[in-house]
Amino acid sequence: MSQLLQVVELCKSYRKQLGLFRQTRVQALDHINFTLSAGQTLAVVGETGSGKSTLAKLLVGIEQPDDGEIRLSGQAVTLSNYRKYNHVIRYMFQDAERALNPSQKVGAMLDDVLRFSTVLDRQQRQQRILQSLQQTGLLDEHINFFPHMFSAGQLQRVALARALILEPKILILDEALTVLDPTVRAQIVNLLLDLQQQQGLSYLLISKNLRLVRHISDHCLVLQDGRVVEEGPTEQLLDRPQHPHTRKLMGLS
Amino acid sequence: MVLLDIRNLTLELETSQGLIRAVDRVSLSLREGEIRGLVGESGSGKSLIAKAIVAVLNQRWRIKADRFHWRGEDLLQLPFDQQRRIIGRDIAMIYQEPSKCLDPTATIAEQLHESIPTDGLPGNWWTKGRHKRKKAIALLHKVGIKEHQAVLDSYPYQLSEGVCQKVMIAMAIAKSPKLLIADEPTTALEASTQAQLFRLMGSLNQLKGMSVLLISNELDSIARYTHRLSVLYCGQLVESGDTARVLAQPLHPYTDALIKSVPEFQPDLQPKKPLFALPGSIPTLQHLPVGCRLGPRCPNARKECVHTPVLERKQHHYFSCHFPLQYKEPR
Numbered sequence: 001m002s003q004l005l006q007v008v009e010l011c012k013s014y015r016k017q018l019g020l021f022r023q024t025r026v027q028a029l030d031h032i033n034f035t036l037s038a039g040q041t042l043a044v045v046g047e048t049g050s051g052k053s054t055l056a057k058l059l060v061g062i063e064q065p066d067d068g069e070i071r072l073s074g075q076a077v078t079l080s081n082y083r084k085y086n087h088v089i090r091y092m093f094q095d096a097e098r099a100l101n102p103s104q105k106v107g108a109m110l111d112d113v114l115r116f117s118t119v120l121d122r123q124q125r126q127q128r129i130l131q132s133l134q135q136t137g138l139l140d141e142h143i144n145f146f147p148h149m150f151s152a153g154q155l156q157r158v159a160l161a162r163a164l165i166l167e168p169k170i171l172i173l174d175e176a177l178t179v180l181d182p183t184v185r186a187q188i189v190n191l192l193l194d195l196q197q198q199q200g201l202s203y204l205l206i207s208k209n210l211r212l213v214r215h216i217s218d219h220c221l222v223l224q225d226g227r228v229v230e231e232g233p234t235e236q237l238l239d240r241p242q243h244p245h246t247r248k249l250m251g252l253s
Numbered sequence: 254m255v256l257l258d259i260r261n262l263t264l265e266l267e268t269s270q271g272l273i274r275a276v277d278r279v280s281l282s283l284r285e286g287e288i289r290g291l292v293g294e295s296g297s298g299k300s301l302i303a304k305a306i307v308a309v310l311n312q313r314w315r316i317k318a319d320r321f322h323w324r325g326e327d328l329l330q331l332p333f334d335q336q337r338r339i340i341g342r343d344i345a346m347i348y349q350e351p352s353k354c355l356d357p358t359a360t361i362a363e364q365l366h367e368s369i370p371t372d373g374l375p376g377n378w379w380t381k382g383r384h385k386r387k388k389a390i391a392l393l394h395k396v397g398i399k400e401h402q403a404v405l406d407s408y409p410y411q412l413s414e415g416v417c418q419k420v421m422i423a424m425a426i427a428k429s430p431k432l433l434i435a436d437e438p439t440t441a442l443e444a445s446t447q448a449q450l451f452r453l454m455g456s457l458n459q460l461k462g463m464s465v466l467l468i469s470n471e472l473d474s475i476a477r478y479t480h481r482l483s484v485l486y487c488g489q490l491v492e493s494g495d496t497a498r499v500l501a502q503p504l505h506p507y508t509d510a511l512i513k514s515v516p517e518f519q520p521d522l523q524p525k526k527p528l529f530a531l532p533g534s535i536p537t538l539q540h541l542p543v544g545c546r547l548g549p550r551c552p553n554a555r556k557e558c559v560h561t562p563v564l565e566r567k568q569h570h571y572f573s574c575h576f577p578l579q580y581k582e583p584r
Contacts, residue, residue: 047443047445048413048414048443151534151535151537152295152534153534153535154534181294181295181470181535182294182470182471182472182511182514182515183294183510183511183514183530183531184294184534184535185514186514186528186529186530187530187531189527189528190527190528190530193525193526193527194527208443208444210444211473211515211516211517212516214516214524215516215522215524215525215528216524216525234524235524248445249443249444249445250444250445
């Protein structure tokens with residue numbers, strides 16, 4: 001099996017100013033190791049402040065790791081080849097409503113993504129935009145829509161279209177499904193599962209909703225204070241949680 | 254005894270595009286000591302109903318109801334002062350997003366002291382302050398906060414969302430209300446804190462006989478804790494009845510879809526298999542369909558569905574659908 005993403009001994013700490021001269025370091029991530037193969041879903045579970053979002057930020061390159069390596073198909077990535085790497089991992093934000101520019105039409109927004117990171121000409125870009133809208137179940141005329149004209153479920157689809165337009169291999173879903181209404185969430189989950197089956201997309205799912213994690217993910221990683229306390233195949237882990245923290249997250253103790 | 258008895262509550266908003274009926278003839282009755290769940294997606298009017306009960310809707314809303322009784326008194330007919338007095342005495346509400354509902358400029362101690370009614374305290378006026386402080390600490394202990402002094406001295410932004418939510422509950426139960434309305438109390442919280450809060454509300458319900466109206470958009474998170482359930486869609490009441498019965502035997506297609514879309518209620522469903530989902534999306538308030546509002550999305554909609562169905566009843570199980578799902582024999 002090909003290892004698409006490999007994370008080796010990843011560390012990240014933040015400086016926190018306590019007074020004029022005193023400061024401490026907060027270890028957000030502490031020697032994280034995991035691998036993700038194509039077509040698989042890895043779930044990252046943890047409390048707030050356990051380093052879930054920091055991990056996502058490091059993976060997409062918003063922040064730089066202090067130590068350790070991120071390897072994509074065996075090759076270590078650094079921020080110097082950021083543009084290339086940007087194609088492979090895409091990020092979906094928690095609240096689609098706030099992650100989209102309210103004064104920009106959907107077509108222009110998707111066009112910006114393509115102009116920034118591809119060399120396609122105008123016509124090719126247009127084609128790609130329509131294709132990605134279709135892929136996520138939207139219509140061609142939605143190009144001329146502003147974000148406020150969509151419902152919450154459709155906005156999530158627009159965000160998904162923006163993520164998929166560069167044909168990534170890995171999609172990071174940072175609580176992207178938690179805020180949705182149940183019936184809309186079921187639609188988006190079906191869409192994501194479909195895409196995974198057709199195109200072999202990998203997902204990194206960051207979520208608090210363990211029921212959803214059980215349904216979607218293959219592997220699960222439990223974080224506490226930046227450390228991995230438990231990991232394994234989801235079903236096995238959630239059926240027989242070993243670590244007390246996992247049990248606490250599941251509301252068992 | 255019936256605490257709250259609402260029949261055909263209609264909430265309308267006047268806009269430039271005409272009258273919008275956000276809540277359409279919803280009936281709700283709550284008995285003493287009952288935990289009632291109110292489930293619906295965003296825009297279904299559940300928060301509006303809660304706000305109508307505590308009468309904090311602003312002036313633009315038109316409230317109409319055939320009956321709006323609180324312990325036998327019609328709240329809508331009462332003069333404003335009296336209405337406020339009754340609601341202030343008997344009903345407490347926890348709002349969404351607790352950290353934003355607390356006053357950011359005052360410490361928790363100040364806010365909590367303010368919510369404790371002075372009348373119920375023992376002693377003379379010069380000892381009231383001391384009793385109030387004692388009561389505040391006791392309240393915090395009751396909601397499961399152990400480091401009371403640290404919490405009392407801090408401002409809301411210094412506390413986590415879960416602790417803020419607990420403080421809100423402490424403020425709500427300070428006057429020992431008859432009814433506690435919890436508007437999406439657990440959306441921002443983690444599973445462990447969620448379970449704690451529900452246990453807390455459950456114990457208050459059992460020990461003090463306090464009724465709870467739990468409002469949520471997720472059926473699965475509240476189903477375990479409620480006795481009875483009302484399901485709303487786009488301002489219409491689609492189904493209500495005993496929780497166990499509604500979950501086992503939904504009569505309305507929407508309730509059925511809601512149950513089927515949650516993996517937890519589908520033990521036979523293999524991981525990674527598609528979930529059941531209704532097509533389409535929730536209509537906006539400006540473009541509501543006529544008749545049954547589920548109509549355009551409903552899998553078994555027919556011609557008759559352009560007329561609003563009336564609320565029918567089948568042994569304490571209410572539903573409003575022309576073509577209820579077939580009764581299946583329990584296996």
